[in-house]
Amino acid sequence: MKLAVIPGDGIGVEVTAEALKVLDALVPGVEKTEYDLGARRYLRNGETLTDEDIASLKEHDVILLGAIGDPRSVPAGVLERGMLLPLRFALDHHVNLRPSKLYPGSATPLKEPGEIDFVVVREGTEGLYTGNGGAIRVGTPHEMGTETSVNTRYGVERVVRDAFARATSRRGKLTLVHKTNVLVNAGGLWQRTVDEVAPEFPEVEVDYCHIDAATIYMVTDPSRFDVIVTDNLFGDIITDLAAAVTGGIGTAASGNIDASGTNPSMFEPVHGSAPDIAGQGKADPTAAILSVALLLRHVGKDAEADRVEAAVEADLASRGDTEIVTAEVGDRIVATVSA
Numbered sequence: 001m002k003l004a005v006i007p008g009d010g011i012g013v014e015v016t017a018e019a020l021k022v023l024d025a026l027v028p029g030v031e032k033t034e035y036d037l038g039a040r041r042y043l044r045n046g047e048t049l050t051d052e053d054i055a056s057l058k059e060h061d062v063i064l065l066g067a068i069g070d071p072r073s074v075p076a077g078v079l080e081r082g083m084l085l086p087l088r089f090a091l092d093h094h095v096n097l098r099p100s101k102l103y104p105g106s107a108t109p110l111k112e113p114g115e116i117d118f119v120v121v122r123e124g125t126e127g128l129y130t131g132n133g134g135a136i137r138v139g140t141p142h143e144m145g146t147e148t149s150v151n152t153r154y155g156v157e158r159v160v161r162d163a164f165a166r167a168t169s170r171r172g173k174l175t176l177v178h179k180t181n182v183l184v185n186a187g188g189l190w191q192r193t194v195d196e197v198a199p200e201f202p203e204v205e206v207d208y209c210h211i212d213a214a215t216i217y218m219v220t221d222p223s224r225f226d227v228i229v230t231d232n233l234f235g236d237i238i239t240d241l242a243a244a245v246t247g248g249i250g251t252a253a254s255g256n257i258d259a260s261g262t263n264p265s266m267f268e269p270v271h272g273s274a275p276d277i278a279g280q281g282k283a284d285p286t287a288a289i290l291s292v293a294l295l296l297r298h299v300g301k302d303a304e305a306d307r308v309e310a311a312v313e314a315d316l317a318s319r320g321d322t323e324i325v326t327a328e329v330g331d332r333i334v335a336t337v338s339a
């Protein structure tokens, strides 16, 4: 397995180190290439992501990313729009897969959470993220800024199909989350696509929620969800909420997947570089470690992925109220998977 590693910035570096410990314990001899993409390189030479970087990353089987972003030294958007999103777009990471599972003992803020086990299939290459917009009369009282949401039938249909397929191998329920009562153009396209693909998956029950109501149910009745399919921005927002109700943002993993298999898929925590806690050794590396489990499953190493997930489950169950020490969590998971 040829693995590209992008530790990135802030706690990205800290949690990636733990994730790699776990990977090394399970799969010795992975060929790794580290990339210094992120704030340090940008501040050194102004580069965010070059064509050479993309070509070189493409030579790997999979990519592991920590997180990028350093709001104290790099203006918002420079790395997000200059490095992370171009990477997801260049590698056609259309399925942004974000599972949420409440493990026993996890620190959920919900009093009666019920069983929470769903996946969000977030579209990853379109929507409001494409940079299709602009600003005029900047700094004047008549300033105007626009971002236009791009939704193509091709782009929507491929993630809708992926979500239906995932529902068939899970509990057979698909929920489209959108805002069809206001966003009639994009929403209409999404709803019609779901309606037209549905007959190919007769065993899947199809549901719909507006995004605002979906945030209610995520807190009051999260067990109603099995597979959620949604656009790029709604998916971004609802997966931070999903993380919060299932034990914290430090436990939520994701995969940026090119389902065609043409380009390497990229696995990363849902969270960012967390400048507020960076450098203190107290970031939870669980999300990064569970991202390794998703990565292992992606490359067909299901038994190893199961071991990582079981070790995380045991670790979460044994934590209680103890403070998180990043390296200790990694060490405990390594000890369990190596036992």
Ligand code: NAD
Residues within 6 Å of the ligand: 011, 015, 066, 067, 068, 069, 070, 071, 080, 084, 249, 250, 251, 268, 269, 270, 271, 272, 273, 274, 275, 276, 277, 282, 283, 284, 285, 287
């Ligand atoms: P964030 O996810 O970094 O942090 C939000 C909150 O969650 C903070 O209070 C943080 O301390 C906490 N948190 C996050 N990860 C944690 C962990 N593993 N353990 C414990 N607590 C954790 O979001 P933000 O503050 O909005 O963004 C910070 C920077 O990260 C920004 O530059 C943003 O653009 C970037 N970002 C990058 C990615 C990515 O690279 N994939 C994702 C999200 C945000």
Ligand code: IPM
Residues within 6 Å of the ligand: 080, 081, 084, 085, 236, 270, 272
């Ligand atoms: C995420 C992040 C990114 C996103 C940002 C940093 C561009 O929030 O991976 O969830 O919005 O996709």
Ligand code: MN
Residues within 6 Å of the ligand: 236, 237, 240, 270
């Ligand atoms: Mn996000």
